[in-house]
Amino acid sequence: MTSPLASVALFHLGPVPITTGVVATWVIMAVLVIGSILISRHLSLVPSKTQAFFELIVDTVDGQIRDTMRLEPAPYRAFVGTLFIFIFVANWSSLIPGVEPPTAHIETDAALALLVFIAVVWFGIRASGIRGYLSTFASPNPIMIPLNFIESLTRTFSLLVRLFGNVMSGVFVIGIVLSLAGLLVPIPLMALDLLTGAVQAYIFAILAMVFIAGAIGETKPIPNSTSQRMPP
């Protein structure tokens, strides 16, 4: 049985080994980027069916950001929405036969968690300056500085292990059951794996929002009159 922790090199690009996860990641990125460009090229005020569908997705992301962070969603929509859609598509890419989701490899998840870590620092500094961001580490009192510092590292690590463990264990369990039982038996497990993939993408995005909102510190609540709130 091959180790679920190792990744197989597909071919070598000079000295750099290219694994299947990297190829899948780039294909997903290309599909998302080209699809977004094609969709947003001819935006009209009276939306077509496709435009209405994607406006619905953007509106849902906006509503979730507004509910979770209690902020205007515009500065965070691009990062959080891209994070959610990429992880969602990556987790569900196991629907295509022969494709292993790139999030089942630890390096993709490490990159995503690192992105969240950098985004927390960047949004924190942008909201309140370097002094203001550093002062959030001493937020209840200065005794908590080492604990807050360690927490900002360990929560990134737990974000990484959570996504990796969930997706990888789904792939691993399906592989074991497939080698034991054959044709139709793994289908309920695959359905469970799809549910887990969707929920994990949602949780990853929600936790990224919570961490960013924590780094921004005390926030001005948005006035209720200007924001249209999503129904729960």
Next chain:
Amino acid sequence: MNWLAFASIISAAIAVSFGAIGPALGEGRAVAAAMDAIARQPESANVISRTLFVGLAMIETMAIYCLVIALLLLFANPLLK
């Protein structure tokens, strides 16, 4: 098979088995509390079940951590190299 491999396999089994107990108890409590809340307020069942799913996934992650540790012991054990 040397003693280190033996110990790794035993500890992987212990990690998964004990790591499954806590999340199982926690998920049971969470589902029971959600059932209670839905029985009291059926109109807010949507919000409760959405929050419940997210919470269950968070709790389940604890068991997944133990699974990752077990797989590390079995497949990427530095002592067995």
